[in-house]
Amino acid sequence: MATVADRVFNFSAGPAVLPVTVLERAREELLGLPGVGMSVLEISHRSKPFDEILDRTLAALNQLLGVGDDHEVVLLQGGASLQFAMVPMNLLPGQPGAAKWPSLPDVGQSPLVCDASSDFLSRPVDIARYGLLYACAQKNAGIAGVTTVVIRKDLLERSGEHLPAMLDYRTFVSKGSRPNTPPVFAIYILGLVCDWLLNDVGGLEEVARRNAAKAALLYEAIDASGGFYQGHAEPACRSEMNVTFRLPTPELEQAFLAEALAQGLSDLKGHRSVGGIRASVYNAMPVEGVQSLRDFMNDFRNAKG
Ligand SMILES: Cc1ncc(COP(=O)(O)O)c(C=O)c1O
Numbered sequence: 001m002a003t004v005a006d007r008v009f010n011f012s013a014g015p016a017v018l019p020v021t022v023l024e025r026a027r028e029e030l031l032g033l034p035g036v037g038m039s040v041l042e043i044s045h046r047s048k049p050f051d052e053i054l055d056r057t058l059a060a061l062n063q064l065l066g067v068g069d070d071h072e073v074v075l076l077q078g079g080a081s082l083q084f085a086m087v088p089m090n091l092l093p094g095q096p097g098a099a100k101w102p103s104l105p106d107v108g109q110s111p112l113v114c115d116a117s118s119d120f121l122s123r124p125v126d127i128a129r130y131g132l133l134y135a136c137a138q139k140n141a142g143i144a145g146v147t148t149v150v151i152r153k154d155l156l157e158r159s160g161e162h163l164p165a166m167l168d169y170r171t172f173v174s175k176g177s178r179p180n181t182p183p184v185f186a187i188y189i190l191g192l193v194c195d196w197l198l199n200d201v202g203g204l205e206e207v208a209r210r211n212a213a214k215a216a217l218l219y220e221a222i223d224a225s226g227g228f229y230q231g232h233a234e235p236a237c238r239s240e241m242n243v244t245f246r247l248p249t250p251e252l253e254q255a256f257l258a259e260a261l262a263q264g265l266s267d268l269k270g271h272r273s274v275g276g277i278r279a280s281v282y283n284a285m286p287v288e289g290v291q292s293l294r295d296f297m298n299d300f301r302n303a304k305g
Pocket of ligand 1: 014079082136
């Protein structure tokens, strides 16, 4: 059986690293939820134990995000990609399910809509400023299969009567995120991640402080490399979740990836459309993993630069 010592430092952009305590708890409960005698993979989504998991997860998300009375939090399937269609289908009145616009829609008084998939739960957010915010879970909040949507209540009135029920946010609000069989395991893991953030980490301000410190280690290595590592982003626009950079040649990038992997630093290859190196340093990436990568970057530059 694998142990914590067998784990590599996984810098994948998603599905991504999870907190070890979340994995351990899921493993412990996989033969049976406490007092239930069955795992979350087997219980009915209408059962009392799942009621508790869903209620606790939604309550934790509301608390972490500071959701007030003006907004609703719902959990959906279809990934963040489904939101690319659901947002316009629901928020643009009189444009039922349109995929091609004959002319540009009038966006005056537009609500702010945010795809927060990459930095969801990585720092405090001012939910009151958003009309709608969505995020898939498999980066910073759990595993693939569940997408969180926070929507301002007045926007729910925009959806016309024409939408299929499963593409209408109102269905998920009125049915408490459970109009049909929801992704029970993904919701369970999202709940465990929220518990970890609230109870082990101590909330989003603390996780933001840790994330800023972790990202700074890598940006310092880039900035001190004398141009050997070239950051993709302008310094003012740098991400604290995805640290991206290039090396002087594609051959050096290949060598960097191979040698990093040999040292237990995995999944550093850049996005397929951009190339280079991408280190995703989500909430669950321990600072020791980032320090190892920083040390490796310095050693690699000293050897090859
Ligand atoms: C910002 C952003 N939006 C959307 C997606 C797509 O998410 P999903 O695969 O859940 O549809 C990704 C995935 O990498 C992403 O990074």
